[in-house]
Amino acid sequence: MAAASPMPLAELHLHIEGTLEPELIFALAERNGIELPYANLDELRSRYEFTDLQSFLDLYYANMAVLRTEQDFADMTRAYLARAAAAGVRHAEIMMDPQAHLSRGVSLETCVNGVASVLATSEEEFGVSTLLIAAFLRDLSEDSALEVLEGLLAMNAPIAGIGLDSAEVGNPPSKFTRLFARAGEAGLRKIAHAGEEGPPSYIVEALDVLAVERIDHGIRCMEDPELVERLVNDRVPLTVCPLSNVRLRAVDMLAAHPLPAMLAAGLNVSVNSDDPAYFGGYVDSNFAQLESVLGLSEFDRVRLAANSIRSSFASEERKQELLAELSG
Ligand code: HPA
Ligand code: ZN
Numbered sequence: 001m002a003a004a005s006p007m008p009l010a011e012l013h014l015h016i017e018g019t020l021e022p023e024l025i026f027a028l029a030e031r032n033g034i035e036l037p038y039a040n041l042d043e044l045r046s047r048y049e050f051t052d053l054q055s056f057l058d059l060y061y062a063n064m065a066v067l068r069t070e071q072d073f074a075d076m077t078r079a080y081l082a083r084a085a086a087a088g089v090r091h092a093e094i095m096m097d098p099q100a101h102l103s104r105g106v107s108l109e110t111c112v113n114g115v116a117s118v119l120a121t122s123e124e125e126f127g128v129s130t131l132l133i134a135a136f137l138r139d140l141s142e143d144s145a146l147e148v149l150e151g152l153l154a155m156n157a158p159i160a161g162i163g164l165d166s167a168e169v170g171n172p173p174s175k176f177t178r179l180f181a182r183a184g185e186a187g188l189r190k191i192a193h194a195g196e197e198g199p200p201s202y203i204v205e206a207l208d209v210l211a212v213e214r215i216d217h218g219i220r221c222m223e224d225p226e227l228v229e230r231l232v233n234d235r236v237p238l239t240v241c242p243l244s245n246v247r248l249r250a251v252d253m254l255a256a257h258p259l260p261a262m263l264a265a266g267l268n269v270s271v272n273s274d275d276p277a278y279f280g281g282y283v284d285s286n287f288a289q290l291e292s293v294l295g296l297s298e299f300d301r302v303r304l305a306a307n308s309i310r311s312s313f314a315s316e317e318r319k320q321e322l323l324a325e326l327s328g
Contacts, residue, residue, distance in 0.1 A: 006088030008325045009305040010312040011272055011283055013216050013239035015135070015165065016073075016096045016115055017064055018275025019080040028066035028075070036066075048278060053197050053248050054167055056278060064100055073114025081118065081126040083276075087284035090322050091314050092128055094119065095135040095163050098148050108148070112157045119158075129318055133191065135163035136179065138171035145179045153186055160313055161189030163216065164206075168198040173205040173212075180210040189213060189313050191239075195220035196250055200227050207236065214238075214311060219245060221267075222258045232266045237311030241274035243286050248279075254293040263300055270308035302326065 022044050029036045038044040050056040067073060077094075084092055094115070101111040112132075119130040134152055136145040152159060162183045164176060173192055180190055194206040196217035203221050206212045218238035221227050231238065240259055245251045251258070262269045271290065276282045281289070287304075290296040309322045 006086070006284055007287075007301060007305050008090045008309075008322055009088055009283065010091040010093070010270070010308040010314065010322065011084060011089045012093050012214065012237070012270055012308055012312060013241055013272035013274055014080075014084075014092060014094050015060075015275050016077055016080060016094050017067070017100065018060060018279075019083075019277050020063055020067070020076055021079065021277045024076060024079060025063050025066050028068075028072050032066060032068045032072070034066055034068075037062075050248055050278075053250075056248055056275070057166060060275065060278065061100055065104065067101065067111070068106060070110050070114035070117065073111055074118050077115045077118040081122050081128055081130075083282055085126045085128050087282045089128055089283060090325070091130070091309065091312055091318065092122075093131045093133055093160070093313060095133045095165065097135050097137060097165065098152070099137045099140055099144060102148065108151050108155060108157070112152070112155070112159075116158050129314060131160040131313055132158060133161045133163050133189075134159045135165045136176065137166040138164050138175065138193075139167040142176050142179055145176060146182060149179060149182060149186075159188065161191060164192035164194075164210075165216070168193060168196055168202065172198070172202055174209045177209055180212070184211065191216060193217055196245075196248075200224035203227060203231075217241065217245075217250075219250065219258050219262070222261060222265075228265050228267065231268070235268045237268045237270065237307070238262070239272045239311075240269050241272045241279070241286070242290055243276075243279045243281055244274035246279075254289055257290075257294065259290065260294055260296075263303070268307050268311060269304065270311060271304050272308075 022041050122128045122130045190212045191214040192206040192212045193216040194202040200220050200223050214237040216239045242257050246254050271286050273283045
């Protein structure tokens with residue numbers, strides 16, 4: 001008997017550099033003549049023990065050293081799409097971190113074109129419609145972000161929006177007021193990581209100061225009942241990443257994850273994989289572990305998938321197509 005086809009959904013919180021699997025790191029290092037500081041795969045894998053967001057970011061940025069050519073970015077993107085399609089992902093909004101490549105001497109053209117060349121045909125090749133989002137590193141300056149955004153606009157990069165990621169605490173959304181205003185003027189969609197490690201007030205700032213349409217993570221909203229009420233009333237999408245939260249110790253264990261309470265509160269939450277090569281699984285593994293540990297019901301699974309589709313920046317037509325698939 002054929003395996004049941006996975007539930008169709010949209011993945012809204014995914015860093016393409018976080019899909020770089022250990023095997024591909026070794027293959028690209030070999031192709032590019034780069035010496036890795038690990039003797040073998042097991043030694044690399046032994047580093048995937050994180051104590052907080054920063055301990056992950058250190059390895060995430062270090063491993064990017066193997067990405068040198070357009071082909072490298074294209075290979076990484078193709079590998080993600082194949083894996084995501086198998087997990088049921090039918091629409092993906094993919095973040096990339098251009099500044100993490102520019103700082104290593106890799107041009108905007110190389111990194112953007114390498115990813116975008118694969119996204120351009122993702123629907124035909126993988127059945128996954130895609131959008132690209134340029135994420136900015138909040139531990140760097142706003143001037144750096146503005147310069148890179150201007151570069152992306154000047155090259156007519158096929159980006160649908162901008163995001164804000166990297167080390168959150170001490171780098172509040174208000175640091176990027178001009179960046180988000182400029183993105184708005186350019187007609188770009190706006191999202192930001194907030195309330196992963198940072199306080200609920202960062203979520204409020206992202207909404208009020210940056211006018212973002214979606215919050216990445218947002219789990220710490222649960223500490224502020226007034227904020228929860230606002231997020232529920234305004235149907236603000238929160239792209240939750242359960243396995244990421246456990247691996248980065250934002251929550252103690254999956255059994256203690258706030259997702260059930262967030263669903264019960266009526267928040268517009270979806271389930272996403274964030275950096276699946278680092279956090280122990282793609283979106284299907286996130287769902288499987290939620291089901292086994294938290295007893296997530298079929299009703300909640302379908303609700304989470306519908307939320308992901310409705311909260312995406314896909315066309316109305318594509319959303320209706322995927323919602324029909326989900327209910328069919
Ligand atoms: N949080 C912040 N920055 C990131 C993440 C994350 O989960 N993944 C990649 N960059
Ligand atoms: Zn993230």
